[in-house]
Amino acid sequence: MIQHSERILQRAKRLAEEHRRLKQKVEALELEKAEMKKQAELDATEISFLSENIKIIKLARNISSENHENEKATELKRKINEYIKEIDTCIAMLNEDDE
Numbered sequence: 001m002i003q004h005s006e007r008i009l010q011r012a013k014r015l016a017e018e019h020r021r022l023k024q025k026v027e028a029l030e031l032e033k034a035e036m037k038k039q040a041e042l043d044a045t046e047i048s049f050l051s052e053n054i055k056i057i058k059l060a061r062n063i064s065s066e067n068h069e070n071e072k073a074t075e076l077k078r079k080i081n082e083y084i085k086e087i088d089t090c091i092a093m094l095n096e097d098d099e
Helices: 002-065 070-098
Strands: none
C-alpha cells in the first residue's frame, strides 16, 4: 500500500513537472508567434511599398523611353506624383508605428 502511494506521488510529481515544462514552452511559442506576426505585417508593408516603387519605375521608363504625346506624359507625371504622395503617407504611417 505504501509503495503504491509512493508511486502515485512520484507520478504526480512527474506530471506536475511536465505540466510546468509544457506551460513554459507554450509561453515561448506564444511570444514567437507574436514576433512572427509583427514581422509578417512589416513584410507586407514593405512588399506594398516595393510594388508601388515598381509601378513608378515602369511609368518613369515609359516616359523616358518612348515619345509620348504631351497629354500622355502629363497623365503619367500626374500618376507618378499620386504614387509619391501615397508612398509619403505610408512612410509617415510607418514612422508613427515606430514611435
